[in-house]
Amino acid sequence: MKIVADENIPLADVFFGGLGEVVSVPGRTLNAAQVADADVLLVRSVTRVNRELLENSKVRFVASATSGIDHVDTDWLKEKGIGFAHAPGCNADSVVEYVLSVINVLSEQLGFSLKEQVVGIIGKGQVGGRLLRRLEALGVRCLVHDPFAPAEKTEQQAELDDLLAKSDIISLHTPLTKHGDHPTFHLLNAHCIGLIRPGSILINSSRGPVVDNLVLLDRLRQGDMTAVLDVWEQEPDINPELLDHVAIGTPHIAGYSLEAKIRGTGMIYQAMCRYFGFPTRVRINNVMPIPVLRSMTFSSDVQAEEAITTALRAVYDVRRDDNRLRLALRQRKEAVPVVFDRLRKTYPERREFQSLKVRLRNATPDVKHQLEGQGFRVVSE
Ligand SMILES: NC(=O)C1=CN([C@@H]2O[C@H](COP(=O)(O)OP(=O)(O)OC[C@H]3O[C@@H](n4cnc5c(N)ncnc54)[C@H](O)[C@@H]3O)[C@@H](O)[C@H]2O)C=CC1
């Protein structure tokens, strides 16, 4: 069996090597000739999977090691009887921790207390739902807008216009869709961006085109709101002027924790085994590398907020990713798309909060409870 795989799928050989010959290719430029004699195609978000790519191939199964599937023409695959799988939720914790790091950094830079903010979550799926739980564990008031998955508590549920007008922090977690009852392409258009209150923060880690980037840039030029972008229109050729106007800008890496990427590979491996009726021999937990930072100890007088900030920043600080992007673009040695894709390809190892064991010496049960609410593994000593 010939398996053509995006070269940025980590551990592709480890998972798929026992199932066939794995051929690695750059996903962004993958073309029909490269998949013509493949049986299986494994992609990430940068490969457009459609009739043009596959109509003359013998591919029987396609999998994307991602949560989003806007790059895949699933209707066409279905029509042709080609199997398809993706990895829902593989990187949800990674994106949540990106957003928590953003909020943590901005609360210090802009001088606000998170407990006094209203956070509006648009899209309550794997990412939005988990973000909601972590924020609630911190005692933060949240509003939720999702026409397909209404909030469990009525006081959280909000129409889009209301949420935009009432939230101090707005975080987008919808897929990119162009059809259906509630399409999200330019969901945040001129009307919606106009509803965001002066002083509010908009975070987009969903897909670039969910926000009309030119309208956003116009609003940011007025200097009365803050935006954070991980995803951009026209990736990888992002607008440098927009980067200059956002407080934090990163190259679509919110979901790039090592756990998330390996989970993504493992999930599509399991799906392929199910599809072809193969036994699964490789286990995700058995191939997950041990983190460099394994534990951290706090003494008895530590307060919950201080412990969470310290642990969170030790595991992930979004400013490192923002710096890498700005520095690389400022050097002007490579074109914008080359920089954007290089930073993604060479992304340094980043771990999730659950990789850190937090040791607490005589700390109160509240500190333990709050750290656990943010996903850290806590041991009381
Ligand atoms: N920046 C990054 O690295 C990553 C980005 N993503 C993006 O985030 C998106 C969300 O990820 P998940 O939570 O894992 O997906 P999901 O499919 O679990 O959740 C998406 C939610 O959005 C809701 N939704 C759909 N249309 C909506 C609309 N018009 N208004 C409000 N809500 C709407 C759905 O009902 C669903 O509950 C993905 O589709 C992907 O595009 C996902 C992972 C990593």
Ligand SMILES: O=C(O)C(=O)[C@H](O)COP(=O)(O)O
């Ligand atoms: O899972 C998704 O959806 C994402 O946005 C991925 O994190 C994107 O990563 P790549 O597939 O572009 O490497």
